[in-house]
Amino acid sequence: MTKQPNDNAKKSHSSHWGAFSGQWVDGKLVITPHPIDPDPNPIIQNFPEALRHKARIAKPMVRRGWLENGPGPDDRRGRDAFVEMEWDEVLDLLAGELKRVKDAYSAKAIYGGSYGWSSAGRFHHAQSQIHRFLNVALGGYVRSVNSYSAGASTVLIPHILGNYEDMTRRNIGWDEIVEHTDIILAFGGMNTKNSRVAGGGISKHTEHRDMIALSKRGGELVLISPLKSDLPDEVNQDWVAARPGTDVALMLGIAHTAVMDGTHDRAFLASHTHGWNTFEDYLMGRSDGQPKDAAWAAAITGLTADAILKLARRLPGKRALFVVAHSLQRAKHGEQPVWMASVLSAMFGQSGLPGGGFGYALGAIANYGRHQNAVPIAGLPQGKNGVSEFIPVARVSDMLLNPGAPFEYNGAHMTYPDIKLVYWAGGNPFHHHQDLNRLRKAFAQVDTLVVHDLAWTASARHADFVLPCTMSLEREDIGSSQTDPMMVAMHQMAEPFGDARDDYAIFTGLSERLGAADAFTEGRTPREWLKHLYQPTYDGLKAKGIDAPDFDAFWAAGEVMLPQLPLDGGTLRAFREDPEGTPLPTTSGKIEITSDTIASFGYDDCPGHPVWLTPEDVVDAANPLQLVANQPASRLHSQLDFGGHSSAEKRRGREVARMHPIDADARGIKDGDIIRLFNQRGACLASVVVTEDVMAGVVQLPTGAYYDPEDPNEEKPLCVHGNPNVLTRDTGTSRLAQGCTGQLTVVNVEKFTGNLPPIQAYDPPVPVIWPRPPKLEAAE
Template sequence: MKLNHDTITLSRRRFLSGLGACTALGMLSPSLLVPNTARANAQDARLVLTGSHWGAIRAKVVDGRFTEALPFELDKHPTKMIAGLADHVYATSRIRYPMVRVDWLRKRHLSDTSQRGDNRFVRVSWDEALDLFYQELERVQKEYGPSALLTSSGWQSTGMLHNPGAMLSRAIGLHGTSVGTGGDYSTGAAQVILPRVVGAMEVYEQQTSWPLVLQHSKTIVIWGSDPYKNLQVAWWCPDHDEYAYYEELKQKVASGEIKVISVDPTVSSTHDYLGREHVQHIALNPQTDVPLQLAIAHTLYTENLHDKKFLSEYCVGFEQFLPYLLGSTDGQPKDAQWAATLSGIDAETIRALARQMAANRTQIIAGWCVQRMQHGEQWAWMVVVLAAMLGQIGLPGGGFGFGWHYNGAGMPTRKGVILGGFSGASSTAPIHNGDFKNYSSTIPIARFVDAMLQPGSTINWNGKRVVLPMIKMCVFAGTNPFHRHQEYNKMREGWKTLETVISVDNHWTSTCRFADIVLPATTQFERNDIDQFGNHSNRGLISMKQVVPPQFESRNDFDIFRDLCKRFDREAAFTEGLDEMGWLKRIYQDGVQQGKGKSIPMPDFNTFWNEKEYLEFEGGSLWVRHQSFRDDPDLEPLGTPSGLIEIYSKTIADFHYANCQGHPMWFEKAERSHGGPASEHFPLHLQSCHPDYRLHSQLCESETLRAHYTVAGHEPLYLSPQDAAARGIQDGDVVRVFNQRGQVLAGAVISDRYKPGVIRLHEGAWYDPIWDGEHAGLCRYGNPNVLTLDIGSSDLAQATSAHTALVQIERFTGGAQKTAAFMGPKEMVAQCEYVEKPES
């Protein structure tokens, strides 16, 4: 049998008739070649300017093929990850055609949902795929109403126009209402608690300018943060200029001008860069950060090192917090000796840490990892309490910040414009605006699997009662829930309750494999766009030129959703009468008008696009976080009920949540290493931090980058020499990592950067389960979320608790298990019918 993938189109009717008439199915691996349509546009070698989450690049194109990413000349600290960007276009995991899961195509919403993930799909035409998409939207709205439909997106690509989430929101919103979600997986606990405490989300906001920190700070406490690693990527196109300040910090640390303290169970990349010999390491036991914080606060108070004036003038509630701190409410003073037993840090070291922080100007750099655990709200709250007790909030080089590792935080901000983009909202009313049938219209995003498994149950969420809806259909665009959610075996059970799952993406992620309809979207290198260059720095604007044509049958999200909207007569409302270049001109022109109001001259669009390609803004003003509040708390109050920092929150207290009360507290975890709950059988704490060589799960498909870090074809598992020796594990061994929730394979990397009892599997590793046989259920590649715990952080935030996870490891003796995650699906065609027609 000979098949030509460029010409065969299978109708659903013909497929089903062939499937019924035949006894066997052919399984075809997708071609790795660039299609003829792309090769026909071959040109001589050229460099094309574009942007990405990893920075701006000059894409080298040879004979019509993207061959290499060269750093943009204004990026002086490019990330090593740009070496994988060409793979993003041509990887074996690329989605080439619209595809439909075999059994769903046969039975639609009555299909056997237990077959999801088995990787068996049928290629269909774009028209047929979009017809099926539209028909399912209609069916679900009419049969169940909006409470049965959930949509979700992520940060797949940069660019002001081609935002998959905005396009998904507008298209689905024009058709009908659906379940909304709140929060996110990155900062879920902190972003809910901090507005209650300091009146702002804090986690995504600008931080005090680095020149002021370097000038005024004497002590920098890096608590659960790794900015040197994580600043490689950003929401908009990063300029990476902040790395120059880290070079300066390294010099000041070496000379003794600034003391850096790293509070982390591991030696982070930032710690390692600044110099292990110069950085004080507080290698505490995982999940005991709050006891350590409370003990520091206890020392500050009992040794009279706290700033009474600041607490009196800028805060409320310290008096309500103090009885708990001193132990008069529960009989347990939260002193250094108490914290030493839990944290593994001796009491005198804790007291010395408190004295060091109080002795001079101290900047607390707090990350997001620690708040991704059970009761993560308490840690974020205590960061603020410690900074308030030190009394340096609003001073240059003092106070706290939660976003130093993100978006070039601390960069002086230039005077420039901020472009708008394609909005997910529309003034046109939806066709279907049905009844939610007493279900809640918005749920916390990290509880969406609970809604699948327990529809109609009620949970608390930030002062509200939420009735989880009965979700029957999910639509995902530019996101991978089978990366970001926890406890996959539980998730797979929830997935079985869904009648239809649609994914719009450019690679065969796990979410696509567990979908029913898969639509191939272009990568950002196959379309035109405009991006901000630099994030908090606002350095300029950059044109994102199309590097290569859309590969195979992929389409821009704009064209996909425009074509969908045609099917219910909302195309004009979706496009507003503009095509791709029309939208780019509008977005840019809105920036020109904004610039006129700020006296910022900008060339016209054609000059920018065709001649200049990028613009740099001038200036670079310095700024101190919370300075305006400190200077005048009456005229510049915080967004809390009192307008002040709320060490005690009456609002939260009145919620009457047992697991998040009126002031910060220590709560024991469901499982905790180093003698904590569940550690008898699973003694190792599993970290699942941001990876070194990808952005979450993006670029895991890059064979070029995987060659730098995989071990025996698996995701690396980092562990201490002591833990390895105790289990007879050698560097390079394939190991089984397991607990009561699941099991994965990984390749052992033994490193002295890890405290005994702490191991690490980076998040974003592609999920690759074995379906049957002796090792059924085992993830061959090494995704940590097979093992993580899916419970809400507390009744307040209901956020992810991914870092509350214990495991055990052992050498794997089950033979070689080759990873299959990075290949396309098994394309199923009836052998007896679909033979290529001879050319006429």
């Protein structure tokens, strides 16, 4: 049971959902958003109920099969019993296993699988903690690169525009949009449920307010999405419901119309881009015999040719911004819509203009479109990784199922490493990975799977070692982001649940057993680390002549405001203004409409300029509906899925799917029914809302409900809770980026009429008694 602190004072804290304070009142934790936040994120209300929830992990656990048989592949993971152990005992066992793998196979056999959003804290950041431990104590680990959110764009954008971070964080600012933008074409939308989240924390949620201000000034926002909710209702006056996955065809139809009308900016294309003529030959059909005109695009998108022509003719002469959501590139050939949107920006001469041009993922998180801080923000040093091998993050199942197999990535011919031990701290792959039945098989292949978690996620249930860790309310930290002016002292509000420990304490204990404690801790306690990490910010403030509080004063005040830099448009604006003097960091130094580098790779699934490629999944008699598996509104990914706010948004305990009345009526489905979604990869249950806010032919089911198999002994068990990743396909976007393709797939849907299975996702496993060998009994 979690104990509340002795005092009931209001204390400052922060999260990636926003800054807030907490206070114990009559034995209950009351969470209050920071008073300066104009649009607080209600997800912070998941904290109070989650703090003491039954889903929390109270004691270290080890899987019985691992104890009985030792390390090795085991398909009982996910359906085996657990044995409760004390910390010293479990850390001794784990340290021995880490040493065994390192000595027998080298650090190249260890995958440091930390991926996912952690707390806003700069010190208790799970990825930094685990990477530091593996580097310092074991000499390194096989790492992952890129993200599930932006796997395709992170690889593509450096080829065509330059630095990814510069293009997302400095290229377009909301201040400039409100002042200058005439029209936004929002491909995939800008849903404010997404921009309510920020890595490192956020003090003011302003995107909703800024879109309204733009609209009141006369700016137009055009939503291109199968979901009407992907723009706020107050500004959503122009919904273009194209078929999911056909945005590139629509963009090509717009581009073709501009060329035929002569409204494209020939001078800008000549001075600031590379490879226009090659692309124009494709666009006009000279290279393949098929002009990409509005009529061609209409047949693919489901729109009329007239609608496409009218949309294209709204753009000339206006300050136009082309926004591409993360969602578009989380699909097969996801590189193409990102690339094609940058081409549209250049065609209309908008690239680099204030409030105009290309806005990749604007609205995806609150870190984008904001000012940069003028003083440094420190993070925990991770040390040097002595292992060079890596994988694109979404290829983890491929790696575990196919050790030694070749694969291609960004022009390189690579080989999957042979992993014996997976160490996961931070993130829940049974949320963010695709084809969960395949992932179950992948995790069965390794010798040992270690998971730090605060709750019984499906990842923890598949682990051999389950180490309970604290949530942010149970520890101290510093919350700060490079794009938010408020640094927050994150005060502890509750004692750790059960025997949970901080990741830092766990890794310190392991480091001691591996002879690396001094190197890992550098002799610092957590509070001493916070003082150390605050120092660069303090020095930066003093250097600017700002009266900076020392750490103790900052901690007592709960926050400090940091100066910010003016918006400057980054490298793209500098290039626009002086293409010769400040070239882009691309191969040509220009915007690459055609990339000679990518063309040289010879990838048929990502050629040298943007093209229309047929999706991998197409509707047919067996799977007549397209599934959109987008991000949820009631939580971030699967985090605190059992929290009060998340639970309140479910129906009959299930995740909520949405579908159009035409599709529901054809299947005898009514609002509030339980439906079964299924395809060849798996099946899940969900409650359903019948609404015209989803286009016909589409069913939408957000990710993040804890995976809850009805019978884990089956090869493809029914997920009774509503996790769509039992349905999604586990393939890469292309050989260029190997990104995640979890946004779209095809499914069938039927009304569920059987006995409704109970939700067991939050029920902790009942520990079993395991007779200790004599050496362990003696150690006790």
